[in-house]
Amino acid sequence: MTAVDTAPAETATGGGARLARRAFAVRELGIALALVLLVVTTTVVNPRFLSAQNLKDLLLGSTILAILAVGQAVVVITRNVDLSIGSILGLSAFATGAVFVAVPGLPIPLMLVIGTALGAVLGAVNGGLIAAARVPALVVTLGTLYMFRGVDYMWATGRQINAADMPAAFLGMGTATVLGVPVLALFAAAVLVAVGYVLRNHRSGRELYAIGSDPAAARLSGIPSGRRVFYAFVTSGALAGLAGVLHAARFGTLDANAGLGTELNVVAAVVVGGVAIFGGSGSVYGAALGAVLLTTIRAALPVLGINPFWQDAAVGALILAAIGLDRALSARVARSLRERKAHV
Amino acid sequence: MPTPLLALDGVSKSFGAVAALRDVRLELHAGEAHALVGENGAGKSTLVKILAGVHAPDAGTVTLDGRPLLLSGPADARAAGIAVIYQEPTLFADLSVAENIFMGRQPLRSLRRVDYAAMRERAAELFARLGVRLDPDRPARGLSIADQQLVEIAKAISLDARVLVMDEPTAALSGIEVERLFAVARSLRDAGTAVLFISHRFDEVFALCQTVTVMRDGRWVSTDPAGTLTVDEVVRRMVGREVSAMYPKQDTAPGEPRLQVRGLTRHGVFDDVTFTVHAGEIVALAGLVGAGRSEVSRAIFGVDRHDAGEVLLDGSRLPNGDTAAAIRAGLALVPEDRRQQGLVMELSVERNTNLPRRWRLSRGGLLFGGDERRAATTWAQRLQVKAGRLTDPVSTLSGGNQQKVVLAKWLATAPKVLIVDEPTRGIDVGTKAEVHRLLSQLAADGVAVLMVSSELPEVLGMADRVLVMHEGRLTADIPRARADEQSVMLAATGQAAAA
Ligand SMILES: Nc1ncnc2c1ncn2[C@@H]1O[C@H](COP(=O)(O)OP(=O)(O)OP(=O)(O)O)[C@@H](O)[C@H]1O
Numbered sequence: 130m131t132a133v134d135t136a137p138a139e140t141a142t143g144g145g146a147r148l149a150r151r152a153f154a155v156r157e158l159g160i161a162l163a164l165v166l167l168v169v170t171t172t173v174v175n176p177r178f179l180s181a182q183n184l185k186d187l188l189l190g191s192t193i194l195a196i197l198a199v200g201q202a203v204v205v206i207t208r209n210v211d212l213s214i215g216s217i218l219g220l221s222a223f224a225t226g227a228v229f230v231a232v233p234g235l236p237i238p239l240m241l242v243i244g245t246a247l248g249a250v251l252g253a254v255n256g257g258l259i260a261a262a263r264v265p266a267l268v269v270t271l272g273t274l275y276m277f278r279g280v281d282y283m284w285a286t287g288r289q290i291n292a293a294d295m296p297a298a299f300l301g302m303g304t305a306t307v308l309g310v311p312v313l314a315l316f317a318a319a320v321l322v323a324v325g326y327v328l329r330n331h332r333s334g335r336e337l338y339a340i341g342s343d344p345a346a347a348r349l350s351g352i353p354s355g356r357r358v359f360y361a362f363v364t365s366g367a368l369a370g371l372a373g374v375l376h377a378a379r380f381g382t383l384d385a386n387a388g389l390g391t392e393l394n395v396v397a398a399v400v401v402g403g404v405a406i407f408g409g410s411g412s413v414y415g416a417a418l419g420a421v422l423l424t425t426i427r428a429a430l431p432v433l434g435i436n437p438f439w440q441d442a443a444v445g446a447l448i449l450a451a452i453g454l455d456r457a458l459s460a461r462v463a464r465s466l467r468e469r470k471a472h473v
Numbered sequence: 474m475p476t477p478l479l480a481l482d483g484v485s486k487s488f489g490a491v492a493a494l495r496d497v498r499l500e501l502h503a504g505e506a507h508a509l510v511g512e513n514g515a516g517k518s519t520l521v522k523i524l525a526g527v528h529a530p531d532a533g534t535v536t537l538d539g540r541p542l543l544l545s546g547p548a549d550a551r552a553a554g555i556a557v558i559y560q561e562p563t564l565f566a567d568l569s570v571a572e573n574i575f576m577g578r579q580p581l582r583s584l585r586r587v588d589y590a591a592m593r594e595r596a597a598e599l600f601a602r603l604g605v606r607l608d609p610d611r612p613a614r615g616l617s618i619a620d621q622q623l624v625e626i627a628k629a630i631s632l633d634a635r636v637l638v639m640d641e642p643t644a645a646l647s648g649i650e651v652e653r654l655f656a657v658a659r660s661l662r663d664a665g666t667a668v669l670f671i672s673h674r675f676d677e678v679f680a681l682c683q684t685v686t687v688m689r690d691g692r693w694v695s696t697d698p699a700g701t702l703t704v705d706e707v708v709r710r711m712v713g714r715e716v717s718a719m720y721p722k723q724d725t726a727p728g729e730p731r732l733q734v735r736g737l738t739r740h741g742v743f744d745d746v747t748f749t750v751h752a753g754e755i756v757a758l759a760g761l762v763g764a765g766r767s768e769v770s771r772a773i774f775g776v777d778r779h780d781a782g783e784v785l786l787d788g789s790r791l792p793n794g795d796t797a798a799a800i801r802a803g804l805a806l807v808p809e810d811r812r813q814q815g816l817v818m819e820l821s822v823e824r825n826t827n828l829p830r831r832w833r834l835s836r837g838g839l840l841f842g843g844d845e846r847r848a849a850t851t852w853a854q855r856l857q858v859k860a861g862r863l864t865d866p867v868s869t870l871s872g873g874n875q876q877k878v879v880l881a882k883w884l885a886t887a888p889k890v891l892i893v894d895e896p897t898r899g900i901d902v903g904t905k906a907e908v909h910r911l912l913s914q915l916a917a918d919g920v921a922v923l924m925v926s927s928e929l930p931e932v933l934g935m936a937d938r939v940l941v942m943h944e945g946r947l948t949a950d951i952p953r954a955r956a957d958e959q960s961v962m963l964a965a966t967g968q969a970a971a972a
């Protein structure tokens with residue numbers, strides 16, 4: 130994290146636009162650097178940390194968090210938050226098991242579609258409530274967090290679905306690799322590229338940034354804010370649903386507690402990844418990097434011989450550092466933009 | 474008369490107990506520029522927002538081409554060919570200037586991707602047409618209020634609309650930019666666009682418009698061809714009484730130097746700015762938009778740091794970039810951008826008025842509602858703030874009334890040196906005279922006043938001395954006796970050597 134600190138503002142004279150763009154590029158670069166630093170340090174302490182197997186495990190471990198973080202970033206960019214994703218993941222994971230129990234021969238792609246669609250429906254519930262009740266997303270999704278989990282509990286009471294209940298091919302997907310890269314990680318990469326592409330290149334994606342940047346101005350500009358935010362929640366829900374299916378494939382054993390508490394991890398990844406919690410800026414690439422960084426830290430701390438008790442504290446410190454850095458960075462960018470002449 | 478392009482008939486609109494519009498009518502014709510004038514809070518912006526689809530009228534009809542027009546949102550208005558420049562710029566701070574202009578209508582290339590290069594190019598073309606050289610790539614965050622208005626103007630003209638509505642687009646612009654805007658507006662008008670123009674500057678109204686509609690207290694008063702009206706007549710209809718003595722600066726003998734600025738420099742923004750303001754003096758800082766006037770005033774106040782030079786108040790040096798120290802030393806700055814720098818929009822009028830004075834008002838750290846209300850009421854009355862209740866949030870006030878709250882807030886600190894940046898932006902004639910009387914009174918009481926203003930009559934009427942900036946440098950220091958339109962404009966455009 131320290132590496133970013135020096136880079137941007139020193140070049141204040143070099144033009145605000147370039148500076149600002151750099152600050153954002155640097156933001157993602159900074160996370161990447163922190164990641165490299167962490168991996169190098171840990172490897173020096175314990176060379177086995179960089180083994181192919183361990184790297185694969187790391188990627189695998191980041192996958193689900195990264196997919197969730199991408200969906201969350203879409204929501205956070207619009208100045209909202211989705212706390213229900215952990216419950217959506219849980220519900221979708223259990224549904225995966227239940228469907229396979231009922232229809233053992235179901236093709237895997239179809240299962241992926243079903244899980245994603247279930248998530249999308251639950252996301253639509255969130256989006257619909259927010260649009261209809263005009264209640265802040267924080268409150269609505271806090272409510273649905275408990276509601277969805279409650280449904281999950283009711284459905285799964287006393288039941289547990291084991292690996293034996295699911296097709297071997299499906300479970301194999303959880304650990305399979307293509308040219309050494311886990312298949313699950315490929316899913317995450319595909320999601321990342323697709324969502325990143327839309328946010329960057331499509332009008333609707335740009336409008337999400339506009340909404341988060343200034344909701345009132347967005348309304349005055351005729352942006353269909355309600356609809357866009359609704360679809361942001363559908364996206365977030367759908368990705369959580371997809372993540373639920375992948376969760377089932379990876380872990381095999383399912384009960385009603387799958388994904389419990391994940392939402393805070395995901396918000397942490399998004400914030401560490403440089404997506405402004407007040408919306409309007411940041412990227413899904415940053416959010417995904419944040420997810421990888423958090424996973425790596427959790428894997429690295431034991432290797433570095435740090436008491437597991439401190440792990441959460443370390444993650445917390447990282448979040449605070451990221452937010453502090455964001456503040457400092459945006460204050461400096463804002464100041465240099467203000468102080469600089471706008472006319473070229 | 475042919476059928477009007479756009480017509481409002483019997484339109485009313487209330488916000489709770491406040492009746493902002495009552496039975497208002499208005500007809501806009503193709504190829505005609507129509508002025509809408511009225512005091513602060515007369516309901517002009519509310520009418521604009523009805524045309525923009527932001528507010529739905531409580532009663533009355535809007536017709537386009539003689540057919541009823543139902544607007545359920547700003548998108549509908551845009552689709553109907555109505556382009557609106559709102560009084561308060563509504564930009565997305567995080568996005569680039571070009572993206573702000575084309576949001577929702579970005580040029581596309583294959584696969585419906587946003588074509589950033591084309592967007593940048595078209596933004597640059599728009600700015601060229603307006604004669605400004607704004608960087609389309611920079612984020613909107615940090616743009617001066619004048620630049621924000623220029624972006625809004627670029628956005629509106631890029632729509633190629635049939636009806637162009639401009640709510641005080643010129644309030645922060647100086648003569649040259651206004652001329653360029655008018656040139657564009659005239660060419661649009663001549664091409665058949667109906668233009669609705671709102672301004673508190675009557676010279677502009679008469680320079681651009683063929684028809685003038687006057688409003689008072691939410692009611693329609695009159696609509697006449699501009700040729701048959703005089704400024705005095707318009708003012709009388711607006712205010713309902715005679716308004717005299719527009720710029721009553723009393724002559725005072727300047728006292729000892731109060732504010733001394735020596736060699737103030739910020740690289741790339743302003744360079745070697747040196748001047749002195751004496752007690753009892755009003756010094757105006759004139760120049761074009763982007764000349765660096767606001768930047769200088771912010772550097773003096775310590776909002777921004779400077780790279781070289783010094784600022785002295787009563788002979789003692791102010792620390793660089795320390796606003797708190799500047800306030801303690803007796804400096805006050807009324808900023809140009811009231812939304813971003815002057816007001817807390819969601820707080821009430823009285824809270825806003827008392828923000829910088831809270832410490833003095835509090836007894837043992839507690840704020841007492843009664844005192845706060847009394848102090849706020851005094852200033853609000855002197856400046857004729859028109860608000861439903863002082864406890865209403867500032868965001869519900871009309872633009873001019875918000876400006877009065879900003880002024881009240883800083884005047885109440887009883888400063889030794891008062892820097893005002895566009896003090897009367899968006900303020901109507903009657904109150905403008907009151908603001909000028911207040912500034913003059915403050916000067917007579919020994920306050921040194923530095924006034925940044927883009928409005929030439931205000932500069933010429935109020936200032937003991939006029940400093941003119943051009944591209945970051947002081948190009949002239951003109952005493953009141955020799956200051957006139959020509960000498961100031963020449964210096965502002967860089968055609969006169971330092972006097
Ligand atoms: N959203 C709102 N809520 C409550 N009152 C409002 C709201 N918008 C406007 N008003 C009130 O309606 C009246 C008319 O305001 P409006 O903004 O139309 O005035 P205006 O003619 O544009 O004035 P100015 O010249 O100062 O811009 C004012 O009394 C204002 O306080």
Ligand SMILES: [Mg+2]
Nearest residue numbers: 518560871872
């Ligand atoms: Mg107004």
